[in-house]
Amino acid sequence: MTKMKTSGFKCLYGNQTKGERERDREERPCVNYKCGLLNTIQDVLRQRPGWTEVKEEGEWDFNWCDVAWLRENFDNTYMEEHVRICHFRNHYELTRKNFMVKNLKRYRKHLEREAGRGEAARCDFFPQTFELPGEYHLFVEEFKRSAGSTWIMKPVARSQGKGIFLFRKLKDITDWKKDGTRSEEQKNDVHVESYVAQRYIENPYLISGRKFDLRVYVMVTSYIPLKAWLYRDGFARFSNTRFSLSSIDDQYVHLTNVAVQKTAPDYDPEKGCKWQIQQLRRYLTAKHSRETVETLFKEIDNIFIRSLLSVQKVIINDKHCFELYGYDILLDDCLKPWLIEVNASPSLTASSQEDYEMKCRVLEDTLHVVDMEARLTGREKRVGGYDLMWNDGPVYREDAGPETLSSSCFTANTHLGCVNDRKRQLQQMFKPLPGHKRI
Structure with missing residues (x-):
């Protein structure tokens, strides 16, 4: 989808008059x-009071870059104390599918060694996964033990459903046999892609017969110590076709990526294929119970925290860096959440007016947390739609009772899918700058 122009999709700062925006720009600290x-993100940055875009080689205080820019320029860029950039240098330790699984497996072994099998079992939230071609023989052994099962192949560093397919026969993946079958020239060829073979979740939770997954936003502002925030808004992405295992070649059945679904012949752009996560939470609560859904969302919180802890010691921490992750979570028909992948550059392109407004809220509050204007004290448990869920340890709600504080859940301060009264919260929290009225 092409860029949404501000004139069509109105960002949340857009309710200011031109004069008000100009006064804000004069009174707030200037951020290049x-x-x-x-x-x-371009719309949000352009409408943020006091922020000015610089081009080409101009000096900047804040950089929302893509990962290609980071890879080419980070090590050659001098950054002063106040400067911020939107990725950690080796973010791929969590966001490349093979590295994510490698780090989670290592973390699970560490927990089993240090805290016992019960604690290690808390990491049982990602499907059985093998990296090919390196672990081809190990995969074949497991494949033969579970004859008839469905597996899914994914390139380790692509997105939007590209290169993904399902299979049930080994002959379908002969191109990914072990390294020994390749010549040295092939091994050194940068164009030879690694894939992961992952056990397919054959019993997804269905709504109206359709498969869906969750896109949830988690922000990390530091890895040492770990400081992580969870956004209240998110969405469920639905397939456009009723779920069935009888046809594993139909991507419209099995892949929920919007980039895939919007190419379906009967896709309706007016209806789209998303629910806001608040809508999903209400649906699940009505169909099951409040207690069941609370347990589910605590288990989802556990996924966020454990996955971040699994890479805490390998991510290169840098005070200039923050990361906005897009987590993809799948529910099975037992209401067990599964971590499918983590995205370093979650799609910020909107598929509808509602989607655009939600992403504007996420991005505006991300900038509030980054706090280039130096308005926060550092002790906040909530900033806009973000709830602080980990700050060198679990963060609890002010009203958390003794049963919560004594439980084994990793965090109790999150409100994923709950009411996001961010505008009122921001007005109460931010004190005006000298000569500046409240936002």
């Missing part, structure tokens, strides 16, 4: 920013 993306 650079942005390498042409989507919703």
Whole structure:
């Protein structure tokens, strides 16, 4: 989808008059920013009071870059104390599918060794996965033990459903046999892709017969110590076709990526294929119970925290860096959440007016947490739609009772899918700058 223009999709700062925006720009600290993306983030940055875009080689205080820019420029860029950039240097330790699984497996072994099998079992939230071609023989052994099962192949570093397919026969993956079958020239060829073979969740939770997954936003502002925030808004992405295992070649049945679904012949762009996560939470509560859904969302919180802890010691921490992750979570028909993948550059392109407004809220509050204007005290448990869920340890709600504080859940301060009264919260929290009225 092409970039949404501000004139069509009104960002949340857009209710200011031109005069008000100009006064804000004069009264707030000036932040020079650079942005390498042409989507919703560009609209949000352009409308943020006091922020000015710089081009090409201009000096910047804030850079929302893509990972290609980071890879080419980070090590050659001098950054002063106040400067911020939107990725950690080796973010791929969590966001490449093979590295994510490698780090989770290592973390699970560490927990079993240090805290016992019960604690290690808390990491049982990602499907059985093998990296090919390196673990081809190990995969074949498991494949033969579970004859008839469905597996899914994914390239380790692509997105939007590209290169993904399902299979049940080994002959379908002969191109990914072990390294020994390749010549040295092939091994050194940068174009030879690694894939992961992952056990397919054959019993997904269905709504109206359709499969869906959750896109949830988690922000990390530091890895040492770990400080992580969870956003209240998110969405469920639905397939456009009723679920069935009888046809594993139909991507419209099995892949929920919007980039895939919007190419379906009967896709309706007016209806789209998303629910806001608040709508999903209400649906699940009505169909099951409040207690069941609370347990589910605590288990989802556990996924966020454990996955971040699994890479805490390998991510290169840098005070200039923050990361906005897009987590993809799948529910099975037992209401067990599964971590499918983590995205370093979650799509910021909107598929509808509602989607655009939600992404504007996420991005505006991300900038509030980054706090280039130095308005926060550092002790906040909530900023806009973000709830602080980990700050070198679990963060609890002010009203958490003794049963919560004594439980084994990792965090109790999150409100994923709950009411997001961010505008009122921001008005109460931010004190005006000298000569500046409240936002």
